[in-house]
Amino acid sequence: MTAVSENGNLNNTTKLNSLLINSKYIGTDYSYKHEIVWKNAIGFLILHLLGLWGVGLMVTGNIGLKSCIWTILYMYAGSTGVTVGAHRLFTHKSFKATPLLKVFLLCLQTIAGQNSTFIWARDHRLHHRYSDTDGDPHNSKRGFFFCHIGWLMMKKHPYVIELGRTIDMSDLQADKMIMFQKKYYYYLYFMVAFLIPVFVSIYFFNEHWLSSFLVCYCARYILQLNGTWLVNSAAHLYGTRPYDRKLQPVESWFVSCISLGEGWHNYHHAFPWDYKAAEESMHFNCNATIIRFFERIGLAYDLKIASPDMMRNRILRSGDGTHHVLGNDEAKSAVSAIGPLHPLNPTYNSTLKSPDAILKPEGLPLFHEKDVLINDIIRGNIAG
Template sequence: MRVTIFDNFPPIKGVRWFNVWVFILTPLLGLAGFFYAPSSRATAAFSALYYVFSMLGVTAGYHRLWSHRSYNASIPLQLFLLAAGTSAAQGSALFWARSHRSHHRYTDTDKDPYNANRGFWWNHLGWMVFVTDLHSGAADSSDLKKDRLLQLQHSWYFFLLPIWAIIVPTVVPGYFWGDWIGGFCFATMLRMTFAHHSTFALNSVAHYLGTAPFDDRLTPRDHFITAIVTMGEGYHNFHHQFPMDYRNAIQWYQFDPTKWFIAACKVLGFASHLRTFSGNEIAKGQLTMKLKDLKRVQEEITWPTPTEKLPVITWDTFQKESKNCPLILIAGFIHDVSSFIKEHPGGSDILNQSAGKDMTPAFFGGVYNHSNAAHNLLSMLRVGVLENGVETPAEPVKPEHAIPPSQSLYVATRRQGI
């Protein structure tokens, strides 16, 4: 099932008003800065840097480190990522990672906290602001519960939240260059709004728009725009296939600053054991999707009548019918060339003179070495199979002569095991 925009909301039992007011007030207070805050390049630059700080807390910390354990982080790096993640105001790392593990285990089902089949707006905001009978499926979070730093952040989250999400980004512009309003409106509220909706776009946009180069059974998609605003998290189709890979983008030209950050941390000694999935297995996923695409193209093409569905014709019948219709024998197949006589590049006479004859040697280089296109077109003119295949046993038909070039490679669906 593909995603819809508004359909499939579950029955609403209540509203989480705290979340509603957060999602309403943060953009309104952020936009107020355009009317009341002075124009400041320093505040704009700090807001952008603090946004990167917040998003790294979510992407490199909450997501790739604690949700998927895709690398090991030193204590200083963990403290940095916990502070950064807290500044994004998306809950504690323990809460976030536990929900995300349910999302991966139960993707696109009602045990998935942000089930894409419930619709775009349910994914983006609905699951956070409405109370329903839906509950996230169980997922192993025993390692998270044993992590003392995560437990500490979880217990003190609502004390740490205002410090990192509001006080620090407001005080820095206000204290150092006197822009208190800009610090509050832009570095705090507008930055928080962008951090929220960029992350939420992974649950909505990246399950609704984009490509599926690794698997198309579920809704996750690779989406370049989402990758830009989420520090590289938008290559969601890859991520759902290989969640324990510290990379979301595997090509050098793909935008994944989180991958670059983790790799830099390894060089600096703050990260280790960066996990990557086997390139061979990744290539299998890519090949499978390419074959699926080719099979769709293949099914839209008109192909020759299968050999088993062609009538078997005796040599005498072939000779008799050739007097009324230009039939030519090539590679054991009888071809009706009447529709092609006037279009034949070598002229019509050669085809008329070949009626009733075995022209296999001539067609396969004796007179002219025909192109692949000629072989493919010839196969479309087949009307029968000669009994015993050839005029005389001295002229065996080579197997490759019976298969047109366009069918020498063919995508087939395997119905049983090897």
Template sequence: MTVKTRAIFGQKLTKTDAMDLDLDVDPKECSEILEESKKIPYKMEIVWRNVALFVALHFAALIGLYELIFNAKWPTVGFVFLLYVFGGFGITAGAHRLWSHKSYKATVPMRIFLMICNNIALQNDVIEWARDHRCHHKWTDTDADPHNTRRGIFFAHMGWLLVRKHPQVKIMGAKLDMKDLEEDPVLDFQRRNYIPLVLLFCFILPTVIPVFFWNETVFIAFYTAATFRYCFTLHATWCINSAAHYIGWKPYTHSISSVENVLTTIVAVGEGGHNFHHTFPQDYRASEYSIKYNWTRGLIDLAAAVGAVYDRKTVDDLVIRRQVETHGSGMQWENSRM
């Protein structure tokens, strides 16, 4: 993090913020990675086990979508929506803004809540998720980026999970210091108990609760609240890797691939202001959209109001305006907010 970036946040960096120093994109280092990648033998290898699992999941999700539209009880429909929102918070407020970027701090009860929400989403444990995301920010659009957009929109969306990782992802990812997360007892507990936790929160409870409380059938509960909801949450998150790097506009920085995309903001509960986020990655809001679209910001602000969240980092309005005028679209910043 440069002196300029410190001034942006108006905060003195502490020891726990030291990790953020390694999240800034270094164009020279990215260029070196691109050159090194040409020398590393790499042949794309499909992981057929993952392909089979995703085919089965999407088939089950289609069954769930049909049941949700035509046969599910209204409480089940509402329950599916709530699970989608809270599972989304486990990724956006938890794995992303709190643990990957450390854009705010949270008390132990809040961290436990977000860890539970993260299990609902089932997208690898937080430490693994954060490692991939830090690689994505530090070496964006290189072979060290797990969902490198240079390999196409399908690869960025979900193809990266269907093939073996590029060697550069493993080489560069091993260089990241993850001690700040590995020493968090909440995340250590999640990692040690990940399989039973995700089975319980992603599949078992979403199936049992509708059956027990409002007599939904096991078949409908499982295929709607578990499989369809899980698959939908996956695609909502993946859209940030794909659509939010391809389809939209760049009011903050023209020189990067990430864009502003309102649709992804809606489906990913507040994450679609991606040009803003890649320009100011430590801002806890992750976009300039209002709470009407940025539900994750609303959750964090509510938690701050009751003392569960503190030290929220934001970028000064003057700095944002200057960034827009010099490196973005040049439009008035106020007009870019929604």
């Protein structure tokens, strides 16, 4: 996969060349200060206050059980659209889908309210190519708050803007379904993410309109967003790196429990094209089970996986020594937590030195088996 899209190839190449001239490597410039976008910051504050009000209604029993169940099911339906659809299918192409499944996953992804699939995939491809540098929209080197939610409250770093234009999106640009959703995203979002969930609770479960709005929209939205954001924050900061110690992302049982399988993040960044996004397909990984279900009923096919030998070689060559089978006692003992030392503790974290995220301007590869070797070569040339 080339770094420059066919559309606007010359323009994008010129911009990338300007970055190459000005910077030999891309890391994190801690002297750079992001500018706050106040309308975004205030909007998220109001949304969270309303969402917490809705959560309060749920936990105190001030809304019906049917509405609570409906909200939770609808929330995880939207999450599936993001994790299985926008993430594993459209961004990483870890499996192929029939047109029917594509439409279904696009509908579910719209529920989540995380922008159109096209924009989501572009930002996520940028995140993988320039992971944990100033080219990463949610650079974890800038701290938990920034990579969790702060990045959405601030103006994008110039590298994010310029390098984002070099990401090859020609495959999605050629997909009429993707582009239809992108064009009509806000209309579709209003219908499936707001109108339907709120209306169902009012009409079928006899809820007051305010309670339905607070729970079925606001509470559902903030819970879903924060679950997704934990993959950007906690799964880059608190955990172990058994597959590649030179990659900032970590393995987080806690995040995997919440996100149904997206917290095995060190593995995922080592093998981004593996449909499981984890070594184990059944271990806190409902999303992999969902994909295999679609395969069994003929809607998904060509599921890509990393072979056992490929995983073993990567673990022994570049892992931090904490792998549950191939690790060593010394590395495993270098793990701490605030409170009980257990992987389900959100603060479960290796005390080994975190990697310096410093990349060449062309960034890291994204898709194929051969990228594993290329990845190691790139990082080996610039990291000790």
